[in-house]
Amino acid sequence: MPQEKRPKKLLDQMRDVLHTQHYSIRTEAAYVDWAKRFILFHQKRHPTEMGRVEIEAFLTHLAVDRHVAASTQNQALSALLFLYKAVLRQEVGSVDAVRARKPTRLPTVLTKTEALRVLNAMVGVPQVMAKLLYGSGVRGLECVRVRVKDVDCAQHMLLVRDGTGEKDRITMLPENLVAPLQEHLVRVKQLHTKDLADGYGAVYLPYALERTYPNANREWGWQ
Numbered sequence: 367m368p369q370e371k372r373p374k375k376l377l378d379q380m381r382d383v384l385h386t387q388h389y390s391i392r393t394e395a396a397y398v399d400w401a402k403r404f405i406l407f408h409q410k411r412h413p414t415e416m417g418r419v420e421i422e423a424f425l426t427h428l429a430v431d432r433h434v435a436a437s438t439q440n441q442a443l444s445a446l447l448f449l450y451k452a453v454l455r456q457e458v459g460s461v462d463a464v465r466a467r468k469p470t471r472l473p474t475v476l477t478k479t480e481a482l483r484v485l486n487a488m489v490g491v492p493q494v495m496a497k498l499l500y501g502s503g504v505r506g507l508e509c510v511r512v513r514v515k516d517v518d519c520a521q522h523m524l525l526v527r528d529g530t531g532e533k534d535r536i537t538m539l540p541e542n543l544v545a546p547l548q549e550h551l552v553r554v555k556q557l558h559t560k561d562l563a564d565g566y567g568a569v570y571l572p573y574a575l576e577r578t579y580p581n582a583n584r585e586w587g588w589q
Contacts, residue, residue, distance in 0.1 A: 376413065377401060380453050387452070388532045392507065400445035413449060418458045421446050425463035439466040494543070494550050498524075501540035505529070514551065515587035519544045528572065558589055 374382070377398050384394040401413070407424050408416060425443055428434045434442075443461060450456045476484070485496055495509055504512075508526050516525040522539045529535055539547075561567035568583040575582060582588050 376453070380449060383453050384448075390507070396441060397445035397448055400442045401449050403442075404446055404449075414454060414456070417450075417456070418461060421450075421458060421461055422463040425461065429464045429466040434466055436466040436468040491550065494546055497540070497543050497546070501543055502537045504537060513587065514589050517547065517551075519548060554589065555586060558586060 380398055380401055381394060384397060389397070404421070404424050405411065405413065407427065408420055411420075421443075424446070425439055428439050428442060443463075447458065447461075450458050481500060485493065485500060488496055498504060498509055498512075499506065502524055504524070504526055508529055511527070512524065513527075516527060517539070518524070519539065522541060522544065524537050524539045525534065526537055527534050558567055562584060567589075569588055571579075571583050571588065
């Protein structure tokens with residue numbers, strides 16, 4: 367007789383639910399990590415054996431003993447509420463823990479001159495990426511995910527795919543970045559051509575597109 371499949375571990379179940387609800391990779395990793403910390407804090411008790419009281423104790427520990435920022439504590443709370451509501455299908459009610467204090471200091475913001483000095487002190491690919499972040503307003507993860515086909519140097523546009531909330535958007539491509547970006551793409555295409563000749567050059571494709579377009583992961587536009 368065929369063996370019955372073992373049920374997935376709780377954290378793997380949590381990853382699956384986060385993925386099906388289209389949370390970002392970073393949020394997925396952070397939420398799973400908070401769930402793991404919560405379990406370890408309570409001597410590896412299963413969350414089904416715990417509830418509001420244990421959540422409050424963990425959050426209070428973060429504020430009182432670990433002195434985390436308010437945003438960090440809020441993320442931990444969101445992760446645990448997601449675990450209970452979306453994964454375990456359990457209501458925990460109102461959580462009343464000692465809250466971390468929000469900072470009263472104002473953030474330090476570079477002037478335009480200071481920002482340009484920092485950018486001009488950089489070289490190579492890090493400089494191109496930093497200028498793209500500064501000039502187009504894309505986020506860090508969005509920047510490293512930019513593909514060749516999403517760059518429109520002629521119209522000075524950049525297509526950002528799967529941004530916050532899995533939404534696509536168009537942002538501007540600064541004119542003074544077009545030439546450096548084009549030079550960068552020339553170098554990268556040379557490397558890509560060599561990689562293909564050596565039997566490499568494939569990239570990750572989202573949403574199982576590899577099954578629909580088997581050769582797309584090696585095409586230049588998807589790099």
